[in-house]
Amino acid sequence: MANALYFLCPLLIMMMLFINATASKSIEEAEQFQSLSNSTMANRLSENDELKHEHAEDDPEAIASMVATSIRNSTERRKLGYFSCTTGNPIDDCWRCDRHWVRNRKRLADCSIGFGRNAIGGRDGRYYVVTDSGNDDPVNPRPGTLRHAVIQDAPLWIVFKHDMVITLKQELMMNSFKTIDARGVNVQIAYGACITIQFVTNIIIHGLHIHDCKPTGNAMVRNSPSHYGWRTMADGDGISIFGSSHIWIDHNSLSNCADGLIDAIMGSTAITISNNYFTHHNEVILLGHSDSYIRDKVMQVTIAFNHFGEGLIQRMPRCRHGYFHVVNNDYTHWEMYAIGGSADPTINSQGNRYLAPVNPFAKEVTKRVEPWEGSWKHWNWRSEGDLMLNGAYFTASGRAAPRSYARASSLAAKSSSMVGTITSNAGALSCHIGFQC
Numbered sequence: 463m464a465n466a467l468y469f470l471c472p473l474l475i476m477m478m479l480f481i482n483a484t485a486s487k488s489i490e491e492a493e494q495f496q497s498l499s500n501s502t503m504a505n506r507l508s509e510n511d512e513l514k515h516e517h518a519e520d521d522p523e524a525i526a527s528m529v530a531t532s533i534r535n536s537t538e539r540r541k542l543g544y545f546s547c548t549t550g551n552p553i554d555d556c557w558r559c560d561r562h563w564v565r566n567r568k569r570l571a572d573c574s575i576g577f578g579r580n581a582i583g584g585r586d587g588r589y590y591v592v593t594d595s596g597n598d599d600p601v602n603p604r605p606g607t608l609r610h611a612v613i614q615d616a617p618l619w620i621v622f623k624h625d626m627v628i629t630l631k632q633e634l635m636m637n638s639f640k641t642i643d644a645r646g647v648n649v650q651i652a653y654g655a656c657i658t659i660q661f662v663t664n665i666i667i668h669g670l671h672i673h674d675c676k677p678t679g680n681a682m683v684r685n686s687p688s689h690y691g692w693r694t695m696a697d698g699d700g701i702s703i704f705g706s707s708h709i710w711i712d713h714n715s716l717s718n719c720a721d722g723l724i725d726a727i728m729g730s731t732a733i734t735i736s737n738n739y740f741t742h743h744n745e746v747i748l749l750g751h752s753d754s755y756i757r758d759k760v761m762q763v764t765i766a767f768n769h770f771g772e773g774l775i776q777r778m779p780r781c782r783h784g785y786f787h788v789v790n791n792d793y794t795h796w797e798m799y800a801i802g803g804s805a806d807p808t809i810n811s812q813g814n815r816y817l818a819p820v821n822p823f824a825k826e827v828t829k830r831v832e833p834w835e836g837s838w839k840h841w842n843w844r845s846e847g848d849l850m851l852n853g854a855y856f857t858a859s860g861r862a863a864p865r866s867y868a869r870a871s872s873l874a875a876k877s878s879s880m881v882g883t884i885t886s887n888a889g890a891l892s893c894h895i896g897f898q899c
């Protein structure tokens with residue numbers, strides 16, 4: 463059972479669970495976690511009264527402020543006309559000016575911002591070229607398939623030989639230190655199982671089209687060269703992040719899955735979700751599985767430069783417990799609400815553009831899943847420099863940002879006028895060799 467995966471588990475309890483029950487998955491595992499958290503974990507937590515995660519920041523406001531600075535830096539450079547290709551989007555400006563991006567693919571790993579900024583993916587490993595879009599064998603994956611690439615123990619930067627549609631029979635269980643980089647080709651993960659990031663670290667997912675993900679499960683699935691186990695039913699998420707950290711999800715197009723497009727739960731943290739294009743879906747992003755799982759207080763997520771587009775209904779995102787920095791996103795369609803939450807999450811909304819729907823009863827950006835105002839009055843939900851269109855409004859609560867960050871915030875706020883430009887290339891890019899992406 464020597465498995466690198468286990469050594470990377472942040473919590474002993476998670477490791478024990480995983481070893482003990484190769485037979486568990488999302489919801490069932492979640493239930494087990496809850497009962498564990500009622501007994502062992504809860505007791506331990508009440509003893510030292512402190513929640514810590516080795517990958518969570520002690521001062522999330524400082525990271526939010528750093529994001530504001532990098533946005534300001536990029537917009538300033540644009541104004542000064544330093545590079546003709548600068549867009550004001552600091553992630554894109556970090557690499558998209560380079561027409562030799564094929565030669566320099568791994569430079570992408572240094573371009574993230576926010577809580578997932580230290581995700582290096584497979585930067586320090588070899589390239590792996592996926593050549594085979596079919597032949598998905600969940601237990602004995604064939605060399606040349608995406609599944610064979612992602613389960614390896616060594617770091618890998620995974621690229622694709624040509625355009626392909628990959629229909630997975632079971633969840634794609636990723637091992638740590640992997641980048642999936644679909645620049646230059648059109649790669650769709652569709653019509654089957656999709657991506658699971660469970661008990662691992664350092665994952666970068668860039669440039670995929672992920673859609674029509676289906677529930678799968680009740681099957682054996684391999685997650686490393688030396689280990690496979692039984693998976694119960696998976697809900698059909700586009701990307702499911704479970705007990706994992708240092709994750710960066712950038713420039714993907716996601717739509718129409720059976721469950722969430724992106725879910726991050728069970729003590730996941732250090733995550734950046736940027737430049738994605740979300741469409742045609744009900745429950746878009748879930749961050750935190752249950753109100754009772756207080757370990758998710760360590761959850762820290764940056765949501766930046768995404769386009770939440772046509773056919774979306776709710777949860778962009780829906781948050782619990784942690785700290786969520788929602789900055790410079792373009793919300794052009796929701797049917798119920800944009801940002802929801804329960805269990806006292808901190809929501810720091812800066813420089814977004816919120817376009818409310820026509821429905822007079824759906825103008826509110828925010829939704830508290832908690833009927834009694836007395837209990838959410840102190841939740842720290844704030845909006846700074848957001849652009850409210852068509853009657854959109856954000857119901858703030860709790861205390862304002864600490865004074866020391868006010869300056870950086872006001873600068874970030876200005877750029878809401880640039881959200882259209884900054885997010886105009888959200889989703890998977892169309893890149894050609896020898897040209898800027």
Ligand SMILES: *[C@@H]1O[C@H](CO)[C@@H](O)[C@H](O)[C@H]1NC(C)=O
Pocket residue numbers: 493496497500
């Ligand atoms: C955990 O505790 C809560 C409150 O004490 C209780 O309502 C819930 O049923 C418990 N959950 C489990 C799985 O034991």
Ligand SMILES: *[C@@H]1O[C@H](CO)[C@@H](O)[C@H](O)[C@H]1NC(C)=O
Pocket residue numbers: 528529531532535
């Ligand atoms: C912003 O630009 C300044 C001056 O060039 C630089 O020192 C600083 O590190 C940059 N900060 C970020 C977060 O990009």
